[in-house]
Amino acid sequence: MNRTVEIVGVGWSGFRSLTPDQSYKELVFEAALRAYADAGIDPRRDVQGFVTAAEDYHEGTSIYDEYTPDQLGAAQRPMHTIGGDGLHALAAAYMQIASGLMDVVVVEAHSKASNILSLPHIVAFAEDPTFERPLALHPVALAGLEMQGLISLGRITEEQCAAVVVKNKRNALRNPSAAHGTEVGPEEVLSSPPLASPLTSLMAAPHADGALVFVLADTERARTLKGEPVRVRGVGWATDTPALDSRDWTGARYARKAAQMAYRIAGVQTPGQEIDFAEVDDSFAHKELLHLEALGLVPSGRAGEWTLEGQTACSGSIPVNVSGGALGEGSLLDATGLSRALEVVLQLRGQAGPRQLPGVTTGLAFAWRGLPTAVGVAAVLSA
Amino acid sequence: MTMRRVAVVGAGMTKFVRRAQETGRELAWEATSKALESCEMGIDQIEAVVMGTGPDAFDGVHMKAEWLADGAGAWGKPYMRGYVGGGTGVFSVAQGWYHVASGLFDTCLVVCEEKMSPAQPHPQGAFLTIFDNFIERPLGPNLLWIFALEMNAYMQRYGLRKEDIAQVAVKNKRNAADHPASLLGDRDITLQDILDSEVMAWPVQRLDVSPVTDGAVAVVLAADNVARRVTPQPVWIEGVGWNLDSAYWTNRDLSYPTYVEEAARMAYRMAGITEPRQQIHIAEPYDPFDYKELHHLEGLMLFPKGKAAEATALGITQRNGDLPVCPSGGLLGVGNPIAAAGLMKVAELFWQLRGEAGARQVPGNPRRGVAQAWGDLMQVGTVVVMGK
Amino acid sequence: MMDQWVYATTGLHEKDFEAGQVLVETWEGKAEYAWDTGIAMGRFLEELRRGRLVGRRCNSCRRILFPPRMFCELCFRPTAEWVTLGQTGTVITYSLVHVRWDMVRLEQPQVPAVIAMDGAAQGMGILHLLGEVAPEKVKMGMRVQAVWKPAEDREGSITDIRYFKPIR
Numbered sequence: 001m002n003r004t005v006e007i008v009g010v011g012w013s014g015f016r017s018l019t020p021d022q023s024y025k026e027l028v029f030e031a032a033l034r035a036y037a038d039a040g041i042d043p044r045r046d047v048q049g050f051v052t053a054a055e056d057y058h059e060g061t062s063i064y065d066e067y068t069p070d071q072l073g074a075a076q077r078p079m080h081t082i083g084g085d086g087l088h089a090l091a092a093a094y095m096q097i098a099s100g101l102m103d104v105v106v107v108e109a110h111s112k113a114s115n116i117l118s119l120p121h122i123v124a125f126a127e128d129p130t131f132e133r134p135l136a137l138h139p140v141a142l143a144g145l146e147m148q149g150l151i152s153l154g155r156i157t158e159e160q161c162a163a164v165v166v167k168n169k170r171n172a173l174r175n176p177s178a179a180h181g182t183e184v185g186p187e188e189v190l191s192s193p194p195l196a197s198p199l200t201s202l203m204a205a206p207h208a209d210g211a212l213v214f215v216l217a218d219t220e221r222a223r224t225l226k227g228e229p230v231r232v233r234g235v236g237w238a239t240d241t242p243a244l245d246s247r248d249w250t251g252a253r254y255a256r257k258a259a260q261m262a263y264r265i266a267g268v269q270t271p272g273q274e275i276d277f278a279e280v281d282d283s284f285a286h287k288e289l290l291h292l293e294a295l296g297l298v299p300s301g302r303a304g305e306w307t308l309e310g311q312t313a314c315s316g317s318i319p320v321n322v323s324g325g326a327l328g329e330g331s332l333l334d335a336t337g338l339s340r341a342l343e344v345v346l347q348l349r350g351q352a353g354p355r356q357l358p359g360v361t362t363g364l365a366f367a368w369r370g371l372p373t374a375v376g377v378a379a380v381l382s383a
Numbered sequence: 384m385t386m387r388r389v390a391v392v393g394a395g396m397t398k399f400v401r402r403a404q405e406t407g408r409e410l411a412w413e414a415t416s417k418a419l420e421s422c423e424m425g426i427d428q429i430e431a432v433v434m435g436t437g438p439d440a441f442d443g444v445h446m447k448a449e450w451l452a453d454g455a456g457a458w459g460k461p462y463m464r465g466y467v468g469g470g471t472g473v474f475s476v477a478q479g480w481y482h483v484a485s486g487l488f489d490t491c492l493v494v495c496e497e498k499m500s501p502a503q504p505h506p507q508g509a510f511l512t513i514f515d516n517f518i519e520r521p522l523g524p525n526l527l528w529i530f531a532l533e534m535n536a537y538m539q540r541y542g543l544r545k546e547d548i549a550q551v552a553v554k555n556k557r558n559a560a561d562h563p564a565s566l567l568g569d570r571d572i573t574l575q576d577i578l579d580s581e582v583m584a585w586p587v588q589r590l591d592v593s594p595v596t597d598g599a600v601a602v603v604l605a606a607d608n609v610a611r612r613v614t615p616q617p618v619w620i621e622g623v624g625w626n627l628d629s630a631y632w633t634n635r636d637l638s639y640p641t642y643v644e645e646a647a648r649m650a651y652r653m654a655g656i657t658e659p660r661q662q663i664h665i666a667e668p669y670d671p672f673d674y675k676e677l678h679h680l681e682g683l684m685l686f687p688k689g690k691a692a693e694a695t696a697l698g699i700t701q702r703n704g705d706l707p708v709c710p711s712g713g714l715l716g717v718g719n720p721i722a723a724a725g726l727m728k729v730a731e732l733f734w735q736l737r738g739e740a741g742a743r744q745v746p747g748n749p750r751r752g753v754a755q756a757w758g759d760l761m762q763v764g765t766v767v768v769m770g771k
Numbered sequence: 772m773m774d775q776w777v778y779a780t781t782g783l784h785e786k787d788f789e790a791g792q793v794l795v796e797t798w799e800g801k802a803e804y805a806w807d808t809g810i811a812m813g814r815f816l817e818e819l820r821r822g823r824l825v826g827r828r829c830n831s832c833r834r835i836l837f838p839p840r841m842f843c844e845l846c847f848r849p850t851a852e853w854v855t856l857g858q859t860g861t862v863i864t865y866s867l868v869h870v871r872w873d874m875v876r877l878e879q880p881q882v883p884a885v886i887a888m889d890g891a892a893q894g895m896g897i898l899h900l901l902g903e904v905a906p907e908k909v910k911m912g913m914r915v916q917a918v919w920k921p922a923e924d925r926e927g928s929i930t931d932i933r934y935f936k937p938i939r
Binding site: 019020021022023024025026027031033036042043044057060069070071073075111114115116117118121122125133134138288 | 796798800801802803804805806807808809810812813840841842844845846847849900
Binding site: 259 | 384387440443449453467468478480484485506510513586623624626627630631759
């Protein structure tokens, strides 16, 4: 495969708990204007394809694809929707460019979580109707089960999970786009109301509204554009089983396989050494620990200790979720993966302001599709 | 740059029925199994899976592609769902194409599943929310409205009568009598049957429409070198194109599907087609309603605007005509499980170009065909050109 | 031949359900939303409550867009100003609908139409219903005007317009 792919423009709006002043179209338009200005492109002239990640039940609209093009400048253009995370859409854009079919492809995802009044019911609606839904469990129970499984195996402790929350919410205070940055102590995290013990409410990422637009281009084309390019060295994605009874509850197989694919394409052989920093899904605090190990960034069983030791702090050996992660920024539904990738891009470009990590050249963004899935997408990006 | 060549090497499907006992997963599994069997490949040889499936509201499962993953052979694999409404069936092949053409994968399984029947009291309910949430839904529109509005605009623009259009339903339902998977095949149907059927939303009558259906189809894609090892007769994907028009459908000219033309131009350019009417030997345009076949044939630039009905009347689009259209029997004849229907057309071209279409075989050794699907709010065109 | 690659799906019929032969689970989902109207739709709905129709002008292509939006999808620029339209328009397509979405037959046909509004750019239609007209009298190109609910009954909804009737 001879083509390489860059991210040449990023734009976003939000992230905030509520966005009552803007409709979803207006939120996306704002992010798109910024991304196109960043890349220095006219979407009507310079873009051959557009991809969005969205789910009907997150929007409250059947065939939501209908409502995607106008605010992106994609009317009467090749555009499609992926029912997946924003990083799936990024992978799709990557493939469209790598194939040679297109030179410039735009990726979009957004969250209007504040507009979904019955969100827990929607999440439960993703469960199997025969085997799982009749149990009438709040889907957060699945996160509680997973966390408990890891604790029982001695892989993590509740204190280590609390440390993740403290770290990420504190990091978010230096991120003007984060909705849920705050100083919080570990005792407060542990004693916050239980959701599905041992999971407590502060260990679960709250939601936020926001939109993200990325512009991707092949390397040749990227050279002619204004935006500072970040190389997409590798992408990988994988689906474990949707069945609760046969999935890997404590190994995050979806993360391991997604990362394996991304590393293979990127030519990364020892991720622990070659990845300088990472933005990994932390929709639940224990997920950050689980993912760090499954992604090969931290030795097995050590992620909790490393967190307590400060190795994943901004000044540590492998800073994790400097943006604040979902715990600090807010979970952005299908756009969450792009918000992870956004931070990686900003860091690699040296545009992360007060959060800037010195001298980083390679970062990993990892998305998990959220409850009740076992689906993940990884992207290795380099300056 | 020269793009990697990708071929369809195997195809399988389930019979299309009104209401299947099989779950969505089981339908996906059966179609996938048949497709793999047809080219003697195992699931371990499949490197990526693309799923195409329509509104989650049919099955009543949010993020339903995740739920279907096990049936689609996607366990542990890179798996992705493309969703462009009714255009999905044909688009899924374009999506599978870019998986392989990117160089990331040598093989890709494309599965389209649709189980509409679970939605109660009627699957049409899933379409109530396709309309704009602010300024259309309060009016209580249903799916028939938009088809009827478009059909009327098309008829008025070109002075077409019901008879001119209904002949498409006759052709396709008769063609479908030879399709082993068909639900609505009828060798004896007549024009009068269509014209006598109940008026649902003028000018749409009952037999102008394809009904709610359950079914699944799967095809296997492979890169050049692999394709040649798998089968002596790979069918090449020569062109892919897709185009999404503005959501503001009431601002658009409904009498002509510009987005189908744009998608066709993209696919024809890639396939090196400059004279579509001469260079294409079989067409499978999307025909959920009879007028749509005509509308789309014009968008595909196979007939001049407003002239597809005339060509039909002359017999040009019959199976033994100069340009056979929907030799499969189309959606009107085989059935319309939304996403699976489009992929059924791709599978048809695959079988036709290999001479495996049995009683439906188009004579004369056809070498190139075009499949097209359509969806969203009369908004998306998806086109695939296949050749041998 | 391809026949061997067709799986024989088990088709069910009404009688199978009536005879209790099929195991069925039912589930009613709860999908509730409250969408932020934002600037364009927020203003549009507010103006409806006042008995007015508004569009937005794009200063680049000069089109007056209706329904209004804050961006021009062709030029990809923010739109520039609000424009009040008239109350009249032209039917560019219509249908006579005899069935509800669940296929139950209606006593009186509904007449949805796409109406291109005067004062907006060419072909800028919206979806609405026609009223005070016999179905067989509806024609393409018919000139129509909005019929509103009384002011005190308006809620800031597209249904504040009851229907469009022919201009006589």
